[in-house]
Amino acid sequence: MENSLPADYYRLLEELQAVDFVLVELTLYLDTHPNDTASINQFNHYARERKKLKKAIESQYGPMQQYGNSYSGTPWDWNKGPWPWQV
């Protein structure tokens, strides 16, 4: 599976990882600073960004999540690699 993925996959993945880093940071920060409105606005902005990025990745490379949090292709494509430690 390794090396069979185009550069575009890695670019999109890193973009998502960057946006998600902001979201993880803001999540922990807001857990202890729940009244910081500016940070909440920033959080909601990046939450929308991650939705778009997830959609862009999934439309080309298959579902990122399952249990119904992503759509499936036919045949069932969730158990198709590569898994994160294989790329």
Added chain:
Amino acid sequence: MWIYEKKLQYPVRVSTCNPRIAKFLIEQYGGADGELAAALRYLNQRYSIPDKVIGLLTDIGTEEFAHLEMIATMVVKLTKDATPQQMRDAGLDAHYANHDSALFYHNAAGVPWTASYIQAKGDPIADLYEDIAAEEKARATYQWLIDMSDDPDLNDGLRFLREREIIHSMRFREAVEILKEERDRKTVF
């Protein structure tokens, strides 16, 4: 309920096959101050901690599982091209005898993970101080690992993980203050 996402929290790259450093990294997989211990400690403490910090314990505990997966990925990448002789030279022969190339929850010296590494005291301040100490110990371990590694790609990932421990420690300190404030308010009125 937890939802898995098919991606690492941060990209993991290694420059060369290096089973010797992989052996050391296992400390953060199944060691006393490793990511498994962290995740299980925080998630278990949630059931008795005051409501105000349940969210924080949930979110940090969940992030620790993402770190556990990063460590596993580092170990896989550092060992996947190693010859049996390289594994032996790196001191991984004892591991191989028991687990072949499987990962296992033990520390760098091969001692299996045990629940006695973690505590849940039912006292929120005691629990949070343990969490702060755990983060500082994990941060120190990452520093020792970085000091022993001369792989710039690996060190990039290890530095990310070290920085996360600093943030977690900071957030737990803030949680202590939140609980102290709440406690003081209760005694005043």
